[in-house]
Each structure stands twice: as structure tokens, then as C-alpha cells.
Amino acid sequence: MRDGADGPLARIRLVIISRAGLAITLVLVAAFGWGCDVAGPSACTLIGCTGLVVEVTGAPAQVPVTIVVLAADGAKRSTSCTSATGTCPVSFPDFTPATVTISVLTGTQTTEVTRQPTYEVTRPNGRSCPPECRNARVTVAL
Numbered sequence: 001m002r003d004g005a006d007g008p009l010a011r012i013r014l015v016i017i018s019r020a021g022l023a024i025t026l027v028l029v030a031a032f033g034w035g036c037d038v039a040g041p042s043a044c045t046l047i048g049c050t051g052l053v054v055e056v057t058g059a060p061a062q063v064p065v066t067i068v069v070l071a072a073d074g075a076k077r078s079t080s081c082t083s084a085t086g087t088c089p090v091s092f093p094d095f096t097p098a099t100v101t102i103s104v105l106t107g108t109q110t111t112e113v114t115r116q117p118t119y120e121v122t123r124p125n126g127r128s129c130p131p132e133c134r135n136a137r138v139t140v141a142l
Contacts, residue, residue: 047124049133051093052117056104058142059083066105067140071097096134104140111142 052069059065065088068078077095081088096119104111117136124133 044129045125049093049124049131050091050135051133052095052097052100053089053091053135053137054102055137055139056081056083056088056090056142057086057139059086059088060106060142061086063106068103068105069095070101070103071095072099073097096136100138102138102140104142106142109142111140113140 054067054069056065056067061084062082064080064082066078066080067088067090068076069092070076075095075097077092079090079092081090096117099114099116101112101114115138117138119134119136122133122135123129123131125131
């Protein structure tokens with residue numbers, strides 16, 4: 001068998017790219033691939049805010065846990081969850097008070113803590129896209 005155009009084996013052609021050409025190619029791939037607005041605006045995604053996240057640790061397995069969050073102005077949010085792993089994170093997306101009193105109820109036990117969450121301002125959909133989020137995480141150990 002012969003290696004060539006009329007033989008059964010394909011011929012591989014070597015392409016040589018200069019360092020400058022490679023650098024330009026990598027910059028363009030990065031600009032278009034990561035949406036850094038070099039070639040124009042990037043599309044916005046639809047990620048929302050997590051707001052205040054309360055993570056209960058040490059929760060009894062398969063027992064419903066109720067989390068009640070009370071702000072200093074009297075605004076209140078609550079939800080329930082059941083954990084298989086002992087950790088029960090819950091999110092209150094549009095609730096970002098400066099001070100919160102968190103009550104965690106598990107069966108006959110109640111744990112209460114007061115915290116001042118540290119919020120981080122983020123734009124999860126890109127710097128030019130809404131929404132601007134205030135997110136914080138507070139852990140309550142049982």
C-alpha cells in the first residue's frame with residue numbers, strides 16, 4: 001500500500017501558526033466565549049437572587065424543621081424543610097433585613113438566635129444585567 005493521494009491512507013497536512021496569530025485567536029475565543037463585551041454586549045441570563053439564606057445544621061434526620069425569620073420592623077417569613085443529612089438550607093429571596101431573629105422549631109425543641117447578616121452585593125446575570133442582589137448566609141446550629 002502506498003501513502004498518498006491515490007493510496008488508502010490519508011495524508012495529514014501540517015499547519016503552522018505564528019505565536020502572534022495564536023495569541024490573537026486565543027483573545028478572540030476568550031472574548032466571545034466568556035462574554036467580556038469586547039465585541040459588543042453579551043446576553044443576560046435569568047439567575048435570581050438568593051437573598052437571606054438560613055442554613056440549619058445538626059437537624060434531626062427525617063424530622064420536619066420550621067424556620068421563622070423575624071426582622072426588627074416586624075416583617076416575618078417562615079418555611080419548613082426535612083433533612084436526610086442534618087443540614088437544612090432555606091432561602092428567602094426578597095428578604096434582606098439588617099437584623100434578624102431566627103427561630104428553628106424541631107418537634108418540641110426551639111432554638112432562637114439574633115444575627116446581623118453581612119450582605120454581599122452581586123449581579124449574577126452579568127455586570128450590565130439586572131437584578132442587583134443582596135445575598136447573605138446565616139448558620140444556626142442545633
